[in-house]
Amino acid sequence: MGTVMYGDGGGWVWMVFMPLLWIVLIGLVVWAVIRLTQSASGGRYGGDGREHRESPEEILDRRYASGEIDTDAYTEARERLAAHRPRPR
Structure with missing residues (x-):
C-alpha cells in the first residue's frame, strides 16, 4: 500500500x-x-570577439553625418588625414 x-x-x-x-x-x-x-x-566587438576601434576616417565620417562638423571642416580634415596616411610599399 x-x-x-x-x-x-x-x-x-x-x-x-x-x-x-x-x-x-x-x-x-x-x-x-x-x-x-x-x-x-x-x-563594440567584431565577429571574432575583439573590440572594434574606429579609424580616424570613420570617426570623421560619423561626426560629419551627425552634423557635428560642417562640410569645410570635413573636407579639410579628410585632406589632412590623407596627407599623413602611410603609403603602401
Whole structure:
C-alpha cells in the first residue's frame, strides 16, 4: 500500500533536478539573447570577439553625418588625414 501512495521513492530526484534544469535553461536563453543582440547591433566587438576601434576616417565620417562638423571642416580634415596616411610599399 505504501508504494502505491508514495510511488517508488524517486520523487526526490525530480525535486532536485527540475530547479537545476530551469536554471540552466534560463541561463542559456539569457546568454543567447545577449550574444545575438551584440552581434546583430555590431556592438563594440567584431565577429571574432575583439573590440572594434574606429579609424580616424570613420570617426570623421560619423561626426560629419551627425552634423557635428560642417562640410569645410570635413573636407579639410579628410585632406589632412590623407596627407599623413602611410603609403603602401
